[in-house]
Amino acid sequence: MNKKQIYILATGGTISAQGDEGKTLGYTNGVFKLGSIIKTLKGIENISNLDGEQIFNISSEDMCIDKLLILAKRINELSKLDSIDAFVIMQGTDTLEESAFFLNLVVKTSKPVIITGAMRPATANSADGPNNLYDAIVVASNKDAVGKGVLVVFSDYIISGRDVQKVDTFRCQAFNGKEFGCCGYVHDDIVNFINKSLKPHTINSEFNIDNIKSLPKVGIVYFDADLDSDIFDYYISRDYKGIVIAGSGSGMISKRWKNKILEMTKNSIAVVRSSMAEGGSVDRDNLDEEYCTIPAYTLTPLKARILLSIALEKSNSYDYLKSVFERY
Incomplete structure (x- = not known):
């Protein structure tokens, strides 16, 4: 042999x-x-x-x-x-x-x-x-x-x-x-x-890192019912290009968070909704259309952060990022 x-x-x-x-x-x-x-x-x-x-x-x-x-x-x-x-x-x-x-x-x-x-x-x-x-x-x-x-x-x-x-x-x-x-x-x-x-x-995979020395910064924010949305100001001030939200249930978040998220997505900061739950999937929801968020589907918050960072190196287009999470 x-x-x-x-x-x-x-x-x-x-x-x-x-x-x-x-x-x-x-x-x-x-x-x-x-x-x-x-x-x-x-x-x-x-x-x-x-x-x-x-x-x-x-x-x-x-x-x-x-x-x-x-x-x-x-x-x-x-x-x-x-x-x-x-x-x-x-x-x-x-x-x-x-x-x-x-x-x-x-x-x-x-x-x-x-x-x-x-x-x-x-x-x-x-x-x-x-x-x-x-x-x-x-x-x-x-x-x-x-x-x-x-x-x-x-x-x-x-x-x-x-x-x-x-x-x-x-x-x-x-x-x-x-x-x-x-x-x-x-x-x-x-x-x-x-x-x-x-x-x-x-x-x-469509991703090529041959000429890449670093990737865009992406943070993870875990939702809880009392956490103030000002938490996002930390990431905004430090030039993070994307945020993954580990939401409750199927990636759900409060009204005050939604307002801050809309502010971020309007300023070209990509926001992905994932879940703290171990099983299930975060699928397309009406709030994605309204607030320009992207569902992580079956990816955990950690995995969603990795994919978003790599994808942002190619484009920050909402339609492109949405398609990446649908495919990967």
Whole structure:
């Protein structure tokens, strides 16, 4: 069997962390570098040939869009090499869902791009990092992963980069695909895909970051019944080009918020309505026509922020932005 050549991009996170022996809290990220982590993977030499680099060494809370641009451009550059068959990214879990969706929109390759991490530091009892990394490499090496877009492999699940969401703060089974389920599972060297995302991604995405150094600023504002609409003045004064509202129910907001939103949209600040609810969809509503807001459909506030920022780089046209959220 010809083994696949997998390129690993390590960025830090809990998977690289050291703490008190056996404990899961109070650890330090980035202590263990890529080479030492790979050495913990028993039998991986029978699956794939590995190469890679430590592109960052940060906690995932510091994985900002500027760093994601660097990561995505590096993948796009390396993907042109015939000697590399697939990519595995190691990062912290706190912003993993944002990274997965961002990369899903901007990497330009059909080669597998798999993201994984860990909920427990490497020094904990039953650390989950080695198994997650092993599984990610197995999936990256599988021919059926080609063309599936960016995938997250975690706790035996394979989840679409579009729909993945962190749902737990300390248990190992910390991610799911919301109500859309997972794309499949991995068990030792067995990979079983059962569905795939039908939304545009990677080579079928319209977004190109080759000449982009930064993206327009987009903020998220969580609605509550008593929050004053003056909160938006902070974003207006700092030249934010878009706002995602995490509204109540199906993206609903109060009358006083609507007045401020109309003021913003009239001044070419894009406003997207999403929801704090875990399930369901924020669909077209009469208020979108009246206040020029855009529904996020099934995207979470975090995912809506990513999409709006990337789309604003191309155009701030209301009709264009509306169509982007309908398609992605």
